[in-house]
Amino acid sequence: xxxxxxxxxxxxxxxxxxxxxxxxxxxxxxxxxxxxxxxxxxxxxxxxxxxxxxxxxxxxxxxxxxxxxxxxxxxxxxxxxxxxxxxxxxxxxxxxxxxxxxxxxxxxxxxxxxxxxxxxxxxxxxxxxxxxxxxxxxxxxxxxxxxxxxxxxxxxxxxxxxxxxxxxxxxxxxxxxxxxxxxxxxxxxxxxxxxxxxxxxxxxxxxxxxxxxxxxxxxxxxxxxxxxxxxxxxxxxxxxxxxxxxxxxxxxxxxxxxxxxxxxxxxxxxxxxxxxxxxxxxxxxxxxxxxxxxxxxxxxxxxxxxxxxxxxxxxxxxxxxxxxxxxxxxxxxxxxxxxxxxxxxxxxxxxxxxxxxxxxxxxxxxxxxxxxxxxxxxxxxx
Numbered sequence: 001x002x003x004x005x006x007x008x009x010x011x012x013x014x015x016x017x018x019x020x021x022x023x024x025x026x027x028x029x030x031x032x033x034x035x036x037x038x039x040x041x042x043x044x045x046x047x048x049x050x051x052x053x054x055x056x057x058x059x060x061x062x063x064x065x066x067x068x069x070x071x072x073x074x075x076x077x078x079x080x081x082x083x084x085x086x087x088x089x090x091x092x093x094x095x096x097x098x099x100x101x102x103x104x105x106x107x108x109x110x111x112x113x114x115x116x117x118x119x120x121x122x123x124x125x126x127x128x129x130x131x132x133x134x135x136x137x138x139x140x141x142x143x144x145x146x147x148x149x150x151x152x153x154x155x156x157x158x159x160x161x162x163x164x165x166x167x168x169x170x171x172x173x174x175x176x177x178x179x180x181x182x183x184x185x186x187x188x189x190x191x192x193x194x195x196x197x198x199x200x201x202x203x204x205x206x207x208x209x210x211x212x213x214x215x216x217x218x219x220x221x222x223x224x225x226x227x228x229x230x231x232x233x234x235x236x237x238x239x240x241x242x243x244x245x246x247x248x249x250x251x252x253x254x255x256x257x258x259x260x261x262x263x264x265x266x267x268x269x270x271x272x273x274x275x276x277x278x279x280x281x282x283x284x285x286x287x288x289x290x291x292x293x294x295x296x297x298x299x300x301x302x303x304x305x306x307x308x309x310x311x312x313x314x315x316x317x318x319x320x321x322x323x324x325x326x327x328x329x330x331x332x333x334x335x336x337x338x339x340x341x342x343x344x345x346x347x348x349x350x351x352x353x354x355x356x357x358x359x360x361x362x363x364x365x366x367x368x369x370x371x372x373x374x375x376x377x378x379x380x381x382x
Contacts, residue, residue: 003206007255008165010134010145010172015247017240020046020135020175023092024053030131032089034060038079038103039094041065043137046178047094062086070269070276071098072152073116073160076105083110090131094178096190097141097276100134101149104167107132116151116162122360125164134169137178139229139243140190140277142197142250144172148257152270158357159266168254176236176243184230188332189277191226191242195219195328196280197249200258202305203291203298204364211256218248219305223324227331260365261287264374267354274341282338285325286380292318294367338382348378 014022027035035054039047044065054061066079083106091110093103107130109116119125134144143149149162179187198218201211222245228238264287265279274282292299292315300314303321306328311317326336335341352374356362362369369377 002209005208005210005255007210007251008147008168010168011170013145013172013174015174015244017175017177017236019173020050020178023133023135023173024050024057026171026173027054027059027090027092027133028057030090032059032131034062034086034088035090035092036062036064036083036086036088036106037092037094038064038067038099038106040068040096040099040137042181043094043178062088067095067099067102069098069273070152071102072154074154076102076116076151079106080109087111088130090133092133092135094135094137096136096138097143100136100141100143101151103134104132104143104149104169105151105162108164108166119162119164120153120160122163125162125166128166132169133171133173135173135175135178136243136246138182138186138190139176139179139239139246140193142194142246142253144169144174145247145250146253148253157270158354159270161360165254174243174247176240179239179243180234180236182233184233185334186275187233188226188230188334189275189281191222191229191246191277192281192284192329192332192334193277194242194246194249195222195226196261196284197252197258198222198245199284199302200261200364201249201252201256202302203295203366204256204259205366206256206364207298208256211252214248214251216301216305218245218252219302220307221245221248223306223328226328230332257364258361260291260362260369263358263361263365263369264351264355264377266358267351268343270354271347271351272341272343278334278341281329281334282336282341283377283381285322285329286377288322288325289380290369290373290377291365291367292322298366338378343382345382348375348382351378
């Protein structure tokens with residue numbers, strides 16, 4: 001039986017190589033007096049023309065490059081101290097998922113009496129008064145079109161989600177050329193993160209036919225192009241296809257969301273500061289192996305999306321999909337085992353303890369993951 005579906009699309013989406021050149025005109029149509037641009041230092045040269053074009057229109061522009069890793073509540077609070085006196089009319093996030101998540105929350109908190117802690121959870125944010133524009137510079141998180149923002153809570157070192165339709169941007173510009181300069185290791189990790197978004201939505205306990213279309217095509221595009229994008233970063237076509245796949249994965253995150261892979265990956269990020277995409281890649285094949293008995297037909301379809309041949313039955317086809325994921329990880333040149341990133345085996349019980357707290361994602365998994373199951377999955381991944 002199909003579950004109820006609610007999806008919040010951005011007000012406007014522009015996708016295309018070189019589309020960043022039109023962003024100043026887009027912002028100008030909002031007639032702001034002050035614009036905040038949250039980005040990363042390596043993009044400042046690329047964005048110089050944008051800033052100059054905005055200032056030529058008599059807009060005051062404040063640039064912030066303080067977000068340099070997966071953000072915490074403390075990072076957000078420090079940024080707000082510099083943003084509040086400026087009080088922009090428009091907030092623009094240009095960067096990876098961390099930058100976009102922070103931009104979404106900044107826009108939501110300006111002129112809002114809610115604290116960040118008040119917003120944590122599903123549907124607790126009461127509104128957003130500032131215009132929000134998101135521009136991804138990596139192909140991975142899909143944050144540019146999702147209602148999600150993820151930050152680490154400094155009080156307990158746990159990743160917390162703020163999930164709200166008010167976090168979906170008003171305008172999204174996706175320019176694949178922005179990803180050309182992304183290093184191979186980041187291209188691999190973020191691309192596999194996007195693939196995981198699609199895969200976990202497609203095999204989700206609450207899967208939706210409407211979202212299946214995005215999830216299946218996203219898997220197909222990323223699997224077919226991720227290795228080329230990693231090994232030949234200047235290949236514009238490969239970059240474009242992976243960027244589209246990432247965008248499609250972002251559309252999966254609101255109505256369906258992720259499941260066991262993400263739940264088990266969160267402690268790797270919060271305890272060991274592993275990049276989010278790498279954490280997912282380390283666990284993906286082992287969660288797939290665990291889940292297949294409960295969703296063998298779905299995982300067979302995953303394998304076909306990944307480009308695998310049909311085996312004699314669904315179980316064999318699904319197993320081909322797991323092998324394909326391991327091949328993609330190998331060919332992308334990123335670590336394949338927890339021991340390869342110096343995670344101590346002795347910490348596995350603590351990882352399982354923390355993963356069990358991520359109930360909002362565990363409930364989506366097609367097979368229940370108990371504490372003992374989590375230990376077994378981490379051990380298999382070790």
